[in-house]
Amino acid sequence: MRLHHGRRRPGLAVIPLAALLLAACGRSSGNPSSGGGSPSPSGTALSVQTDSVSGIGTVLANGAGLTLYHNTKETGTKIVCTGGCASFWPPVLVTGSLPQDTGMITGTFGTIMRPDGTTQLTINGMPLYTYSGDSASGQASGQGIQGVWFAVSASGSSTSAAGSGGSSGGGGGGYGGYGS
Structure with missing residues (x-):
């Protein structure tokens, strides 16, 4: 039987690095970013639908069924x-x-110009996002993260009052992205 005393776990070293990267998400920048997202093919209408999420209710979703979110620190004029x-x-x-x-x-629906020059969809002035932690219809893993990310209801309002069943802790729920 071999014992591995003193052997380091390289995965644990990644945690502080990830925390530093995520902390950077909380800063607003005047520098253009590469943004993410999946733009609709040129000249076609973007697909937005409704979906039911347990504990939250009816929310907006993209064409792939992924829940749409907004950041309460953002407005139709501030990204x-x-x-x-x-x-x-x-x-x-x-x-x-x-x-x-x-x-x-x-x-x-409306739009806002992002700092990188791309055009982002808004509803009732709220810029819309998906969350990388969601992978299927009916999920809202980003609900309540950092107390600023919330799914958007079919009426175009925040679901922040309707149970924040998402996570702001427990293994990586700190993907903030809110400015000061």
């Missing part, structure tokens, strides 16, 4: 999630026309 933050919270980018009215969504 704070740029750079590394946008890799965890990809902005919903628009290159074609705005989503079509499905009758299920009562909010008003």
